[in-house]
Amino acid sequence: MTTRRASMLLALPAAVLGIAFFAWPMASIIATGIGADPGRVVDILGRGTTLSTVWFTLWQAAASTALTLLVGIPAAYAFARFRFPGRRLARIVVTIPFVLPTVVVAIAFLALMGPGGALGFDLAGTVWAILGAHVFFNLAVVIRTVGSLWSHLDPRLEEAAASLGATPWTVFRTITLPLLRPAIAAAAAIVFLFSFTSFGVVLLLGAPRLATIEVEIYRSAALVFDLPAAAILALIQVVGVTAGLLVYARYQERSGIGQHLLPAAATARRPVGRQRWLVGAAVGTALTIALVPIGMIMWRVLTAGGGLGLGSLRALGAVDPSVVDVPAAIGNSLRFAAVACALTVMVALPAAVVIASRRSPMGRWIDTLLMLPIGSSAVTLGFGFVVGLDAPVDLRAWWGLVPIAHTLIAMPFVVRSTVPVIRSIGPRVREAAAVLGAGPGRVWRTIDFPMLTPAAAGATALAFVISLGEFGATLFVARPGGKTMTLAIFGLFGRPGATNLSAAFALSLLLVVITGAVVALLERMRVPGVGNF
Amino acid sequence: MLRVTDLTVRYGDVLATDRADLTLERDETLALLGRSGSGKTTVLRAIAGLVPMVSGSITLDGADLGPIPAHERSIGLVFQDFALFPHLDVGANVAYGLRMQGAADVENRVEEVLAMVGLDGLQRRRIDQLSGGQAQRVALARTLAPRPRLLLLDEPLGSLDPDLRRTLAGELKVMLDRTGVPAIVVTHDTEEAFALGDRVTVLVDGRVATTGTPAQIWSEPGTVEVARIVGHSGIVTATVAGGIATVAGLATSVEAPDGAVTLLIRPGAATIGGPIPTTVISSRYRGPDWVTTVALGGGSIEVSSPEPKVTGNKVDIAIDPSGVALLS
Numbered sequence: 001m002t003t004r005r006a007s008m009l010l011a012l013p014a015a016v017l018g019i020a021f022f023a024w025p026m027a028s029i030i031a032t033g034i035g036a037d038p039g040r041v042v043d044i045l046g047r048g049t050t051l052s053t054v055w056f057t058l059w060q061a062a063a064s065t066a067l068t069l070l071v072g073i074p075a076a077y078a079f080a081r082f083r084f085p086g087r088r089l090a091r092i093v094v095t096i097p098f099v100l101p102t103v104v105v106a107i108a109f110l111a112l113m114g115p116g117g118a119l120g121f122d123l124a125g126t127v128w129a130i131l132g133a134h135v136f137f138n139l140a141v142v143i144r145t146v147g148s149l150w151s152h153l154d155p156r157l158e159e160a161a162a163s164l165g166a167t168p169w170t171v172f173r174t175i176t177l178p179l180l181r182p183a184i185a186a187a188a189a190i191v192f193l194f195s196f197t198s199f200g201v202v203l204l205l206g207a208p209r210l211a212t213i214e215v216e217i218y219r220s221a222a223l224v225f226d227l228p229a230a231a232i233l234a235l236i237q238v239v240g241v242t243a244g245l246l247v248y249a250r251y252q253e254r255s256g257i258g259q260h261l262l263p264a265a266a267t268a269r270r271p272v273g274r275q276r277w278l279v280g281a282a283v284g285t286a287l288t289i290a291l292v293p294i295g296m297i298m299w300r301v302l303t304a305g306g307g308l309g310l311g312s313l314r315a316l317g318a319v320d321p322s323v324v325d326v327p328a329a330i331g332n333s334l335r336f337a338a339v340a341c342a343l344t345v346m347v348a349l350p351a352a353v354v355i356a357s358r359r360s361p362m363g364r365w366i367d368t369l370l371m372l373p374i375g376s377s378a379v380t381l382g383f384g385f386v387v388g389l390d391a392p393v394d395l396r397a398w399w400g401l402v403p404i405a406h407t408l409i410a411m412p413f414v415v416r417s418t419v420p421v422i423r424s425i426g427p428r429v430r431e432a433a434a435v436l437g438a439g440p441g442r443v444w445r446t447i448d449f450p451m452l453t454p455a456a457a458g459a460t461a462l463a464f465v466i467s468l469g470e471f472g473a474t475l476f477v478a479r480p481g482g483k484t485m486t487l488a489i490f491g492l493f494g495r496p497g498a499t500n501l502s503a504a505f506a507l508s509l510l511l512v513v514i515t516g517a518v519v520a521l522l523e524r525m526r527v528p529g530v531g532n533f
Numbered sequence: 534m535l536r537v538t539d540l541t542v543r544y545g546d547v548l549a550t551d552r553a554d555l556t557l558e559r560d561e562t563l564a565l566l567g568r569s570g571s572g573k574t575t576v577l578r579a580i581a582g583l584v585p586m587v588s589g590s591i592t593l594d595g596a597d598l599g600p601i602p603a604h605e606r607s608i609g610l611v612f613q614d615f616a617l618f619p620h621l622d623v624g625a626n627v628a629y630g631l632r633m634q635g636a637a638d639v640e641n642r643v644e645e646v647l648a649m650v651g652l653d654g655l656q657r658r659r660i661d662q663l664s665g666g667q668a669q670r671v672a673l674a675r676t677l678a679p680r681p682r683l684l685l686l687d688e689p690l691g692s693l694d695p696d697l698r699r700t701l702a703g704e705l706k707v708m709l710d711r712t713g714v715p716a717i718v719v720t721h722d723t724e725e726a727f728a729l730g731d732r733v734t735v736l737v738d739g740r741v742a743t744t745g746t747p748a749q750i751w752s753e754p755g756t757v758e759v760a761r762i763v764g765h766s767g768i769v770t771a772t773v774a775g776g777i778a779t780v781a782g783l784a785t786s787v788e789a790p791d792g793a794v795t796l797l798i799r800p801g802a803a804t805i806g807g808p809i810p811t812t813v814i815s816s817r818y819r820g821p822d823w824v825t826t827v828a829l830g831g832g833s834i835e836v837s838s839p840e841p842k843v844t845g846n847k848v849d850i851a852i853d854p855s856g857v858a859l860l861s
Contacts, residue, residue, distance in 0.1 A: 156616040159583050162603040163610040164679060165633035171604075174629075178620045270545070272585070 007354045014351035014411075017343075021404050025384025026238070029231045032387050036228035044229045049216070054236060057196055057212040060127055064134035064195035065188050071135060071289065072142025073184070074282035079143055080150035080264070082271045082279050090283055091143075092523045094290045098140035099462075099515045101469030102200030103486045104508040107493060108293035109133045109205055111300050111505070118296055129205040134198060136289055138191040143286065145190070149183035151264035182251045189248035193241060197377035199472040200486075204493070213237045214379045214472065221383050222476065231387070234380045241377065294512055301509045304502040315502035323495060326503060328481070329488035330510075333468055336484060339403035340410065340467035341460050347407065348414040348463070349456055355415060356422035378409055382476030401477045402484070406467035413466060414459040421455035422448075458522050465518045468511060485511060534559050534715060535580070535683060540589035542575050549575040551739040552589070557683070557717060562709050564730025564747075565719045568762060572739035573719045574613075577685045580717070581610045593682060604633070609681030609714075613688040615672035617660045623647070623671050624656030630679035646674040650708065665693045666701060673705075677712060684709070684716040690725060702728045723764050727751070735759050752799065757860050760797050767798035768860065769830030778859075780830035782809035785854040795860040796830070802856020803836045809850050816841040 033041070044050060078084075079091060097105065109132055111117055114124040123129040157179070161171045177184075199214040206215065213233050221230035271279045304315060319326050382405060389395040425448060433443045471486040478487055485507055492504035535557040542549045550572040557563050567573040578584045580591055582603035591598045598606060609630075618626050624643055631639045647653055650670040663671060669689065676684060689705060690698040706729050709716050718729045726733050727747040734744040737758050743750060754760040760768060771780035773794050778787045780796065787794060811827035818824075818841070825842045826833050827850065836850055 154614075154616060156612050156614070157618060159581075159603070160610065160612055160616040160675075161618070161629065162583070163581050163606070163608060164630035164675070165604050165607070166629075167604055170633065175618060 007357065010350035011354045013347040017347055017404065017408065021385070021389075021401075022381070022408055025381065025388035028388030029234050029380065029384050032227055033231035033235045036231070040228055041232060044232050050229075050233070053211055053213055053216045053233075056210060057214075058240075060130060060134075060210075060212070061192050061195035061198075063127075064131055064138065064198075065192045067131055068135045068138045068142055068191045069184065069188060071285060072139050072187070073146060074278070075139070075286035076143045076147035076150055078279040078282040080147040081155075081268055082275070083268045084271060084279060084283070088523070090287060092520050094143055094286045095140045095519050095523065096294065096512075096516050097136050097290050098138070099465050099469070099519055100137070100294075101471060101486050101489075101511050101515070102137070102198070103204065103471050103489050104297070104469070104511050105133050105137050105293070106201045106204035107489065107504060107508050108297050109136070109201075110493075111296040112293055114205075118299070124205060125207060125209055127206075127210060130198070130202055130210065133201045133205060133293075134191075134195045136293055137201070138194055139286060139289060141190050141194070142187045145187035146180060146183045148264075149180055151267055152261040153179055153267065154262050155267050185251040186248055189244055189251065193244045193248070196240060196244065197237065197379075199377070199379050200490075204490075213240075214377055217379050217383055218472070218475065221386070227387060230383055234383060237377060237380055297505055297508050297512060300505040301502075304498075304505065313506050315499045316506050318499050319492065319503045323500070324488045324491045324503075325483070326488060326507070329483050329485050329507075332478075332482050333485040336403045336406060337464045337467040339400070340406040341464050343403060343407040344410060344414055344460055344463040345456070348411050349418065349459065351411075352415045352418040352459075353422060356419045378405070378470060378472030379476070381405055381408065382473035385473070385477050397479055399479060399482050402474055402482060403467065405473040405477055406470050407463065409470060409473060410463040410466040413462050417462060418452070418455045418459045422452060425451050461518050461522060465515050468514060534594050535717075536590075536592045537576070537580065538590050538592075540576065540579055540591065541587040542572075542579050542584050543587050544575075548739055549584075550579070550736075553736070553739065553741050555734050555741060555744065557715050559715055560713055561731045562706075562716045562718060562729055564726035564733045565717055565736060566723060566726040566730075566733055566762060567721065567736035569721055571736040573721075573736050574687055575739075576736070577610065577687050577717065577719050580683075581608050581685055582606050583610075607679070607682045609676035609679070609684045611672050611676050611684070611686040611689055614692050615668050617663075617668060617671060617675070619660050621660070622656065623652070623658045623660070623663070626660065626671060627656075627675045627678050629675060634679055636679070642678055646678045649677070649711075650674045651704075666697050669693065669701060673708065677714070681714060684712075684714045686716060686718045688720055689718060691720070691722075698722075698725070705729060723762065735762055737762070753858050754797065755861065757795055760860055765797055765799070766826075767800065767803070767832070767834035769796050769798060769832040769834065770794070771796050771830055781811065782807075783852045783854075783857075785857050787859050789859060797858040797860050798829075798834045798852060799856040799858065800835060801837075802853045803834050803850050804853075805836055805838050805848065805850055807849055807851025809852060811848055811850055813842040813844050813846050813848055815844055 036044075075094070079087065109129050110124055113119045113121065113129055113132065115122045117123075123132075153176070157175055158171050161175045162168070166174065196212070197214050198212055199218070202210060202212045202215050203218065206212075211219065213236060217230045217233045217237065220226045220233060301313070316326050321328075385401055385405065386396060389401070395401060430443050430447055433447050434440075438446060468484075469486060470484075471490070474484050474487060475490070478484060483491070489504045489507050492500045492507070537553065537555045540550050540553040553572070553576060555563070555565075555576070565573045565576060575584060579586055580598070582598065582601065586599070593606075593608075618629065621629070624647075627643045627646055628639045631642055636642065643656065644653070647655060650673055652667060652670050652674065655667070655671075660668070660671075673689070690701055693701065702725055709729070718726070720726050720729070730747060732744060733747055733750050735742045735750065742759050743755050745753075750759070751763055754763050754765065757768060769780055771778040771783070771794055773787060773789050773791050775791070776786055776788070777784055778789070778794055778796060785796075787796075809829070811829050814826045814828055814833055816823050816825045816838070822837045822839060823841050825836050825838045825848070827836060827848060836848075842848055
């Protein structure tokens with residue numbers, strides 16, 4: 001479909017963006033870290049806080065992963081194998097947390113289990129709040145990733161095992177679980193990565209005692225101005241993340257080996273008897289986890305200022321603009337998101353076309369390479385911009401850095417959701433068009449383009465949501481006049497006063513509504529992706 | 534030994550089987566023949582305990598199977614497409630049922646069963662490296678290994694190439710006879726049903742239409758539907774008066790009241806040259822001869838001819854009355 005030259009041309013924007021705004025900043029971080037004098041490096045590595053931060057980052061990520069799998073696997077089963085009323089809506093609902101901005105997730109959990117929270121006990125600053133938020137945020141990854149393989153597993157394999165004398169539990173242990181292993185491993189790797197690099201949630205819920213490497217990078221760089229320490233932490237982070245991604249890529253390759261997969265519709269049935277309880281419990285738990293924190297935000301908005309009402313929406317206008325300029329933040333967020341969408345269309349989608357057309361092992365490596373920005377984490381990226389983009393041209397005060405950072409962070413998601421769609425356009429269809437008399441340009445225009453449009457639209461919508469919710473990189477890169485909604489929420493939350501708090505909840509609700517609408521839209525268009533990677 | 538009485542199974546609003554009855558004797562292979570959607574696979578799944586019955590009973594050696602879950606029935610089921618466990622090798626697939634029984638000496642039994650199906654030494658082979666015929670044998674070996682009381686085979690040859698099917702049908706028959714395990718084979722292929730079954734039960738729309746030996750079913754299908762399933766094409770309408778059915782120049786005695794009846798003219802009963810005038814519909818080459826289809830009594834029958842006939846021409850034929858059966 002694409003000649004060598006055309007594919008180079010298509011990949012060029014992504015390459016330029018990647019080198020200038022990803023590789024160069026990363027190299028600067030490495031230079032800063034290694035450039036520090038060796039004594040300092042040893043000193044930083046040997047510090048108690050560094051060790052305990054790394055240890056905490058690791059174990060909370062492991063615990064978050066285990067808990068998410070525990071809740072997510074039964075729900076994945078229920079969604080994959082059964083038809084029940086409201087299944088589609090329930091799927092949308094459990095997916096929403098995944099696209100919520102981390103700051104909003106943190107605020108929801110503070111409202112739920114923070115000081116004066118709805119649950120009546122204060123878990124803010126403890127690992128429980130962090131674990132809860134991570135399960136909430138990542139549940140969709142497990143439900144989607146594991147569920148999508150599960151829905152295609154041939155149920156006759158399980159029936160065959162039963163007819164050979166295996167009890168239901170043995171069937172699950174010896175047949176279902178091994179067959180699902182690639183999907184479970186991939187989901188676990190992703191959840192682990194997200195929890196390992198968790199920033200907004202830990203910054204707000206873990207303060208003042210608990211910090212992940214990510215939070216520590218921010219504190220070292222932005223609060224203590226110890227750039228070598230931040231750089232060394234960032235390097236530890238990148239190494240850990242790369243290791244995780246390699247594990248993920250390994251399982252990604254292996255998924256579905258030699259399996260006879262069926263269309264999902266052929267495996268879903270109505271639950272009967274005891275199954276009804278199981279499905280009810282699994283879906284109910286997932287829905288509760290997804291809905292209660294979101295409900296908390298709504299509740300706080302509705303009950304702000306005493307009685308029931310929309311008082312806190314008025315609070316948005318009442319915030320002192322010299323503290324946080326709320327209208328400007330909304331405007332900035334929308335503007336940055338629009339630019340990020342435009343960049344996605346111009347840069348990420350052409351790159352996806354190139355990646356999809358390359359079926360060699362190289363393609364897989366590029367694929368993994370593109371996953372790096374999520375892994376190397378938003379804070380590291382933002383930090384890299386700050387230390388790296390002062391020369392040859394000092395770009396650090398340029399507003400364009402924010403949408404560029406957002407585009408890079410959205411890139412893996414965009415590529416992941418579009419590449420399978422592009423690959424699914426079989427060569428036969430193109431050949432058929434060619435035989436019917438369509439030239440290469442016509443084939444692209446009449447076959448590829450219309451088939452790709454929904455996926456491209458979905459990917460762009462995804463970039464929009466990711467840009468709106470981005471926090472870690474924006475915190476570093478945004479200029480004083482260019483604060484976004486997530487930064488405004490963070491700023492409002494850190495300040496005393498009922499008006500500020502109400503406004504923080506109102507802004508959060510606004511983000512929930514926008515992201516929820518986009519998820520519903522994506523689900524409606526049946527765009528693969530979101531949690532499907 | 535197996536008695537299925539009044540079996541009814543529903544999928545949602547669809548009646549998959551409707552008061553089906555069948556029996557299976559010791560040392561017997563029963564073929565369950567029907568079109569797709571006739572409920573034949575459902576009967577197997579109900580016997581195996583994989584679908585709940587709405588009503589009816591299934592007894593094995595006099596014991597009611599109803600309350601016994603699938604994994605405690607000791608009934609072997611060979612699935613269509615075989616359902617081999619892709620994450621296990623051949624040996625582990627065959628050993629699966631033995632391990633569930635906690636059997637001692639699993640390795641030896643696996644070896645023995647693999648040898649029986651002619652796959653000696655393939656224990657370590659991966660499932661995705663098997664040919665279709667090998668996969669079929671592994672599926673059979675896996676099911677036979679734990680010595681089931683009853684063997685159920687769902688379209689055992691259905692996913693194989695036509696060539697392979699014919700060879701394996703013969704082998705399968707030999708293996709079924711040798712193991713001595715009573716078996717039910719579900720198939721939509723008449724040739725396969727006749728080759729494998731000591732008796733054949735024909736299912737139509739979830740109901741048992743008829744049961745008998747292959748020869749009985751072939752020569753006396755009883756109903757138009759069964760005659761079509763068996764593959765007969767010579768189905769014509771005749772008029773009965775005083776116990777004699779007439780169509781064109783054919784007259785044969787039947788046990789039916791006066792009026793219209795449907796007759797089956799078996800292949801080979803009609804020959805070229807005789808008292809019955811017909812019109813040629815088409816002619817196709819079969820190899821040893823030509824098969825000419827001629828119009829008769831509102832239907833058509835096939836006649837063997839040494840040379841092709843021209844469509845629309847007249848041709849006279851004779852029909853041997855012993856090759857005619859009454860259908861209802």
